[in-house]
Structure formats: C-alpha cells, structure tokens
Amino acid sequence: MNASTKKIAVVTGAGSGIGRTVALALAGAGWSLALAGRRPGPLAETAEAAGAGAGAGAGAEVLCLPTDVSDPVAVDALYAAVAERYGRLDLLFNNAGTFGPGGVALEDITYEAWKQAVDVNLTGAFLCAQGAFRLMKAQDPQGGRIINNGSISAHVPRPNSIAYTATKHAMTGLTKSLSLDGRPYRIACGQIDIGNAATEMTERMQTGILQADGRLAVEPVMDAGDVAATVLHMAELPLGANVQFATVMATAMPYIGRG
Template sequence: MRKTDSTDQEHRPAPGIALVTGAGSGIGRAVALALTGAGWTVVLAGRSPGTLDETAARAAAAGAPGTAATLPVPTDVSDPQAVDALFATVRERYGRLDLLFNNAGTFGPGGVPLDELPYAAWRRVLDTNLTGTFLCAQAAFRLMRDQDPQGGRIINNGSISAHAPRPDSVAYTTTKHGMTGLTKSLSLDGRPYRIACGQIDIGNASTDMTEQTRRGVPQANGERMAEPVMDVADVARTVLHMAELPLEANIQFATVMATAMPYIGRG
C-alpha cells in the first residue's frame, strides 16, 4: 500500500459540507457514514425521517472526527419545492456546499414487460431517478457558482445499467443512460465556475434493494441466476476518493462492481 506523504496532504482539500440524497439506507447511508468518518459535515436527504435519523445516529455512534456532524432533512427529490427548501436549509445553515452525492433512486416495478409497464410507474421512476437528480444538481450548481470560494463537486450515482440493461428494466435503464448525459453536461457547464462532476456506475453492491440478486434475477438468455455481490463499503470508499480530489482533478466515470457479476459479456 502506498504511503501518504506530505504532498498528498497538501493537495487534498479539507473536508467540507456535503449533501447525500437517498441517505436513509443502502449506498446513500454507506457514503454518508464514510464522509462523516473522514470529517465531512453531511446533510442527509431522503423521504423517510426515521431512516435519516438512524443514519445520523450511526454516524454519531461511530464518533465522527473533528466538527463532522449530520443534519437530516426529509426531502422528496422529485418535488421542485421540496428541493428548493432543502438547498435553502443548506445555504442558511452552512452558507456553502462542497459536495453533492446524487444517489436517490428507485428500480420501479420488477419483472414487468415493456408493453405492460403502467404510465404511472414509468413517470415515478423518471421523476425520482432523473428529474430528481437534475433538480438537486441545478440547485447545487447555483449555490456552488455563487459561493466564496467558488466551486464544488457533484457525483452522480449511475449504474451498470447506464451501459447495459437487464431484462424488463426499460424505465430504470432509460434514467441511467440519461444520467450519463446529465453528468457530461454538468461537467462542461461547470468548468467556468470550478464545479467538477463525475459519475460512479455501480454493479451489485449488497443492500436491501439488491437482496433479490443473491436469490436469482433474470438474465438476457431467459434463465434466472443468482449473482455475486460486493460490500457496499467498497462503493463508499470509491465515492470518498472521488470527493477528496482537489477541484483541479476529476474522476469523470468510475465503475465499481462485484468482480464476477455477469456484466462483461452480458447477453
């Protein structure tokens, strides 16, 4: 393992203010805990106050160093007014935002053929995964552009499905392909304001949402097969590494996946 030298310390920015959406469980919770463990102050956004409070309690129990703390703010990211209220709270409480991890998302109904997918289900997935990500990114962009010192970092949670779909996943896969375009546009439009944007594409992290993966999921050849998973902490460590880069450097796209999952060669 490479030792950390003085040059590393000089170029690594000090932990700041972060906002994690979908912070009440799974990947969002793991990333929030990794950030607080590294000294970041983290705003926890999600639909369920109870699960956000649990994330905050776990961070406190872990003994986050320095001034690291959490602030739960119940938020439905698909609601523009709720997102405005969330970022108004960030601005009033902390005066700035250094990192947004856009993580909130839903798979939608599983195993529903494309021709049978209800319109309401399609809209729910798009409104949460893509529109919600845009609304949070837009609000973060404004805050990061106007604050002093200027700039910040946005990390979007893409997915392996940003590259290759699973069967019967049209809504989810569409949003994740759209996420890649959003990430690229944010990267380009953020350049003049020192706003960096990257995307982490995750495959088979072990969370409640992916529990079915262990038992068996449909494959492109029509079979059903259990797939290997990886520890969600491996995702959190990757996001933390992306977050700790100086704004002069950016990981544009990163793929973190269970080594033996059927992605390379899928189909």
C-alpha cells in the same frame, strides 16, 4: 479535517443502502453532512450512526432534511436549509433513485409507473444537481463537486428494466452536461456506475434474477463499503482533478459479456 477545513456534503437517498454507507464514510473522514431522503426515521438512524461513528472529535455535524427529490419546492427548501446551516456546499452525492417497475414486461408497464421512475431517477437528479450548481456557483470561494450515482444499467440493460435503464442512460448525459457547464465555475462532476453492491435493492441477486437468456441465476455481490471508498476518493480530490466515470462492481457479476 480540522474545524477550519471541514467540508460540507449533501447526500440524497441517505436513509438506506448506498446513500447511508457513503454518508457514514464521509462522516468518518470529517465531513459535515446534510442528509436528504423521503423517510425521516431512516434519515435519523443514519445521522445517529454518523454522529457516533465519525473520526476524531465529537462526531460529524449532521442535518436531516426529509425531501422528495422529484418536488422542486422541496429541493429548493433542501438547499436553503444547507445554505442557512453551513453557508456553503462542497459535494453533492446525487444518489436517490428507484428501480421502478422492475420485472414487468414492457407492454404491461403503466404510465404512472414509468413516470414515477423518470420523476425520481432523472428529474430528481436534475433538480438536486441544479440546486447544488446554483449554490456552488454563488459561493465564495466558488466551486464544488457533484457525483452522480449511475449504474451498470447506464451501460447495459437487464431484461424487463426499461424505465430504470432509460433513466440511468440519461444520467450519463446529465453528468456530461454538468461537467461541461461547470468548468467556468470550478464545479466538477463525475459519475460512479455501481454493479451489485450488497444493499436492500440487490437482495434478489442472491436468490436468483432473470438473465438475458431466460435463466434465473444467483449473481455475486460486493460490500457496499467498497463503493463508499470510491466515492470518498472522488470527493476528496482537489477541484483541479476529476474522476469522470468510475465503474465499481462485483468482480464475477455478469456485466462484461452480459446479454
């Protein structure tokens, strides 16, 4: 992209894992970025890598915005900063999330742990999508794209993962509603469901994780860059086309036939 056609993306959960990898892929393709996440230090590291590693030219333009996505005031401030700096928004990669009380038996999950997962994974995703929707609807030219990070768990659960699984199933409903409600305003919404990308969150896959039959088993993982390539493809489609749902997973992981 040249300067006159540069597009603007918000990436949440951009300080690590999938968020950082996607941010770097977008930067390399010439996008300008607003990076959102709880921790300023990791956001700055992502921004430095994006600026240094972007494609032709002087590097990506990057704005770091420490944000608690579960706080509506913080999310409003995020989009106000994006509007002030860039004047528009072309993409939200709605990625921030937590696994929550994973590995805890259902009867032992505290209300606080349940609520934290819902606040981040569902309410946070809604608030970020709502803010993006408002900006995309109001801007001229109108429109943009929202890509929600679902999960393999949006389809099938792991043992002892009720909070994460419930919120990721809810993400699918959020995606469908956003896709429908965005039609009149050229706002496209799709979802990427990821299985066992190699990040900090999936390190335990390589040491053994509980299976539905009670065994502990090591599971295959894939390079997070393969996820980023898929997000980039979805992001750069014209608004007249949309990948509604995409599943990207380690080929040999126990998904087909899980349970």
